Amino acid sequence: MTALTLPARMKQNTRVGSVPWRRMAWVTWRQHRVSLAGVAAFLSMVAMYVWIAGLQLHRAYAAATTCNPSSPACADLVTSFNNMNHVLIGGYVLQIVPALVGAFVGAPVLARELETGTFRYAWTQAFGRWRWTLAKLTALGVIVTAAAGAISLLFSWYYEPYLATGNQSLSVSDASPLAPGLFDLRGVSFAAWTLMAFSIGVLAGVLIRRVVPAIVATLAAYTGLVLAAGNLLRQHYLAPLLTTTLSGAGSANGPGSAFVLSQWFTRGGRFAFYNWRDAPRSLIQACASPPTGGGKSAPVSLYQCFVQHGYTQLTRYQPASRFWPFQWIEGGWLLALSILLIAITVWLVRRRVA
Amino acid sequence: MNVIEASELGKRYGSTWALRECTLAIPDGHVAALVGPNGAGKTTLLNLAVSLTDPTVGSVAVLGGLPAGSPAALDGIAFVAQDAPLYKNLSVADMLHLTRNLNRHFDQGYAETRLEELDIPLSRRAGKLSGGQQAQLALTLALARRPRLLVLDEPMAMLDPLARHDFMARVMTAMAEDGVSVVLSSHVLAELERVADYLILVSRGRVQVAADVDDLLAHHCVVTGPAAEAERFRGRPGVVHAGYDRGRAHVLVKTNGSTNPLGPGWETRPVSLEELALGYLRDPVAAALPGPTRGPNDESSEVTR
Numbered sequence: 018m019t020a021l022t023l024p025a026r027m028k029q030n031t032r033v034g035s036v037p038w039r040r041m042a043w044v045t046w047r048q049h050r051v052s053l054a055g056v057a058a059f060l061s062m063v064a065m066y067v068w069i070a071g072l073q074l075h076r077a078y079a080a081a082t083t084c085n086p087s088s089p090a091c092a093d094l095v096t097s098f099n100n101m102n103h104v105l106i107g108g109y110v111l112q113i114v115p116a117l118v119g120a121f122v123g124a125p126v127l128a129r130e131l132e133t134g135t136f137r138y139a140w141t142q143a144f145g146r147w148r149w150t151l152a153k154l155t156a157l158g159v160i161v162t163a164a165a166g167a168i169s170l171l172f173s174w175y176y177e178p179y180l181a182t183g184n185q186s187l188s189v190s191d192a193s194p195l196a197p198g199l200f201d202l203r204g205v206s207f208a209a210w211t212l213m214a215f216s217i218g219v220l221a222g223v224l225i226r227r228v229v230p231a232i233v234a235t236l237a238a239y240t241g242l243v244l245a246a247g248n249l250l251r252q253h254y255l256a257p258l259l260t261t262t263l264s265g266a267g268s269a270n271g272p273g274s275a276f277v278l279s280q281w282f283t284r285g286g287r288f289a290f291y292n293w294r295d296a297p298r299s300l301i302q303a304c305a306s307p308p309t310g311g312g313k314s315a316p317v318s319l320y321q322c323f324v325q326h327g328y329t330q331l332t333r334y335q336p337a338s339r340f341w342p343f344q345w346i347e348g349g350w351l352l353a354l355s356i357l358l359i360a361i362t363v364w365l366v367r368r369r370v371a
Numbered sequence: 372m373n374v375i376e377a378s379e380l381g382k383r384y385g386s387t388w389a390l391r392e393c394t395l396a397i398p399d400g401h402v403a404a405l406v407g408p409n410g411a412g413k414t415t416l417l418n419l420a421v422s423l424t425d426p427t428v429g430s431v432a433v434l435g436g437l438p439a440g441s442p443a444a445l446d447g448i449a450f451v452a453q454d455a456p457l458y459k460n461l462s463v464a465d466m467l468h469l470t471r472n473l474n475r476h477f478d479q480g481y482a483e484t485r486l487e488e489l490d491i492p493l494s495r496r497a498g499k500l501s502g503g504q505q506a507q508l509a510l511t512l513a514l515a516r517r518p519r520l521l522v523l524d525e526p527m528a529m530l531d532p533l534a535r536h537d538f539m540a541r542v543m544t545a546m547a548e549d550g551v552s553v554v555l556s557s558h559v560l561a562e563l564e565r566v567a568d569y570l571i572l573v574s575r576g577r578v579q580v581a582a583d584v585d586d587l588l589a590h591h592c593v594v595t596g597p598a599a600e601a602e603r604f605r606g607r608p609g610v611v612h613a614g615y616d617r618g619r620a621h622v623l624v625k626t627n628g629s630t631n632p633l634g635p636g637w638e639t640r641p642v643s644l645e646e647l648a649l650g651y652l653r654d655p656v657a658a659a660l661p662g663p664t665r666g667p668n669d670e671s672s673e674v675t676r
Contacts, residue, residue: 035442040472047465048458133459137452138509141421142473143445143516149473368425 036144041152049157052122056161060168063114067168071175074101078178098178109198111172115207116239118161119214124231126153127366128222140366147367154359158215165211172202180273180337194340195275197247204344209351214239216358223365246347252276254346257333273337284327293319300326372399372435374520374552375420380429382415388576389415393429395581397554397569399520402546404567405556406648412576413556414453417524420554421450434519446475449513453525455506459498463508466497470512482515485541503534510538514545521545523555527562535559539566560645572648574655584644591647594622596637611657612650623650 046053081098084091127150130136140146180194194200201210218235225231257276281289281296290296304322320330335343373396380393390412397403405413418424419431422440430438437444457466463486471477486493489507491500500508506526513521521542527535543566545551557563563570570587572580580587591611601620604610611623623642642650651657 034475036473036475044469044472047461047469051460134452134454134456135458136456137423137450138456138458139473140423141445141448141450141452142470143442143475144473145442145445 035148038148038152040144041149042156045153045156049122049126049153052125053157053160056118056122056164059117060114060164063111064168064171067111067171067175071171074098074175074178077101112198112201112210112243114168115165115211115214116236116243118165118211119216119218119239120232120235121218122157122161123215123218124222124235125228126157126219126222127362128226128228128231131223131226132228147363150363150366154219154362158212158355158359161215162208162212166205166208169202169204169207172207173204176203193273193275194337195251195273195335195343197251200251200340200343200347201243201247204341205348206344206351209348209355210239210243212355213242213351216355216362217242220358220362220365223362251343251347252335254343255335255339257335260332260334261329262332274334275337277332277334279330279332281323282329282331284329289328293323296323300328373397373432374399374403374434375554376432376436377416377419378430378432380416380419380431381427382412382419382424383427390419390573390576393578395571395578397571397581399435399552400550401569401583402542402553402555402567403569403571404563405554405571405573406558406560406563406652407556407573408652409558411573413558413573414524415576416573417450417522417554417556421448421522423450447519448522449516449518449520450522451506451509451513451524451526454529455509455526457497457505457509459496461497462493463491463495463497463500464493466508466512467493467515470516474516476517478515478517482511485511485514502529503531503537506530506534506538507541510541514541514549514551517549518551521551521553523553525556525558527557527559535562542566560648564644567644570644570648572651574652577655577658579651579655579658580648587647588642588644590626591642592624592626592639593642593646594624594637594639595619596622600636612654614650614653623647 077094077098081091081094084094127136130139136146139149142149176199180199194203201207214235217238218231221231221234221238222228225234252275257278280291283289293301300323301319303326304319323330375395375397377393377395381391382389383391393412393416405416407413415424419426420433420439422444433439433444434447437447458469461469467477467479467482471479483493486508489504489511491504491508497505497508506529510523510526523542526538526542530538539562542553542555546553555567568584570580570582570584571578596619598615598618598620601613601615601622604613604620604622604624609625611625613620613622615621623646
């Protein structure tokens with residue numbers, strides 16, 4: 018019987034040089050080139066579609082803005098440009114692109130290793146498992162983010178006609194650059210959302226440990242986060258501006274404002290109502306009879322009457338000029354959250370496995 | 372130097388202890404066989420040694436005191452997991468390149484020569500290889516790292532008898548030529564008899580036996596005698612297990628130098644490694660280890676042969 022009593026000697030890590038980080042470049046490329054090629058093919062298809070549609074859109078816009086406004090032909094050109102408005106809806110469809118890229122590249126990175134058991138090979142090589150994870154996730158994260166950033170430049174170009182100054186004269190439905198669908202596709206946020214989806218994917222992969230459920234969970238979590246950010250969070254990035262200019266009395270709060278909310282207050286500064294339909298019956302009767310004879314509810318004159326009766330309308334809004342500050346804020350928290358999720362993933366790989 | 376040293380090592384999954392109170396030291400220069408029924412804790416012990424999992428309690432050190440999972444430990448140990456996981460969509464050449472990139476040492480020439488001997492084409496996808504070829508590829512990748520310790524988890528589970536022979540021949544060659552220490556787990560007892568010179572028996576999460584095979588064989592014997600008289604051996608110190616066959620009792624006895632007088636009709640014969648292992652595994656409370664030993668236990672555990 019050999020020594021079964023153990024001397025409690027745990028030597029310090031005998032220093033050995035670690036395997037250089039750059040070796041992971043080949044490893045990452047070789048293992049993920051198929052999925053990266055898939056992303057490239059998918060984004061190329063999207064880009065091709067946006068490019069072709071964008072050329073038509075820009076041509077129509079140029080024709081509509083350069084023609085002689087008094088000619089009947091010009092009216093047709095404006096109409097034909099406005100009829101292309103429906104492609105704006107494409108904005109919502111394009112929002113799934115980050116989710117698909119993130120989920121199909123991100124989720125399998127660790128889930129496939131864990132599902133097929135190859136992590137037992139990969140994580141017992143000298144490179145070390147947390148370094149392996151960090152190197153892979155960094156490389157893939159940078160690649161998908163850069164690809165998304167490149168394609169969002171194309172989206173920015175595509176939407177230029179809708180956001181160019183002067184399109185109000187074409188009476189295009191007001192497209193706020195802050196609106197969901199438009200905001201997410203331009204600037205830095207498209208790339209940031211792609212990185213976000215990727216990070217959700219890798220974390221889901223290490224938690225769920227199976228590829229398909231991890232992809233499904235990633236798509237679900239991404240969708241929830243996009244909806245929450247667009248509908249609940251974004252309007253609070255900066256304190257809204259306030260104006261007493263009557264809503265409906267022209268666009269004093271500027272074209273392209275978003276998150277507009279008008280409220281009426283009493284002389285004493287107490288909240289009274291949102292719009293004239295909620296106004297006290299006495300007030301409407303007082304205003305409806307004398308000044309506006311038209312019968313139709315012409316809010317502006319009605320509102321002016323409200324003002325004469327001592328009410329004040331305050332409108333809060335986020336101006337279109339805040340596009341870039343909002344972009345940096347959204348890009349910033351998405352980047353921070355993505356890095357946090359990737360850090361948690363690396364920590365999980367380091368901590369609890371097998 | 373001990374290639375694996377465990378001290379009060381335990382691993383719990385949920386409320387189940389996969390391994391507990393495991394204290395052992397496996398010296399280098401051996402082919403150490405980790406034997407036990409399915410679910411006994413063999414894989415858990417090996418995973419702890421290669422740091423694929425962290426201990427719940429206790430500690431494990433490798434290669435003369437290195438903490439498991441430390442860079443130096445990863446560098447010195449090559450591990451081939453159960454079912455030899457490989458990237459099925461990568462070619463054999465890519466697997467070599469991958470392993471070379473992930474390690475400080477990789478003997479490309481050795482790997483290519485070995486694969487040529489095995490008739491494994493470099494361009495073939497790993498997933499298209501037969502089970503035996505996949506196991507051989509995984510072993511080749513592990514040995515090309517020039518490890519000091521080779522850890523194999525159920526290496527023969529998916530191999531046919533011929534492939535098992537070839538596989539173990541390769542392991543033994545590496546052992547003889549490069550002085551690699553080997554720790555392997557298996558529930559195939561018969562295969563181990565030829566190769567293992569150190570035996571660790573694990574049953575129900577506990578280590579029962581951990582000793583040099585020659586020592587074990589020298590200190591155990593089987594006494595046979597009339598079945599009717601076998602009851603008197605039950606619970607006696609040194610008695611590992613009593614079995615019956617064709618009216619005769621075969622009692623596995625640990626001999627500590629003292630000779631108990633045997634009655635008429637009883638005789639002693641040497642024990643084979645397989646017989647010894649089975650005797651212990653059938654009586655999971657028996658132990659060739661220091662520590663508390665409880666009373667006799669009638670339950671026997673199944674051993675796949």
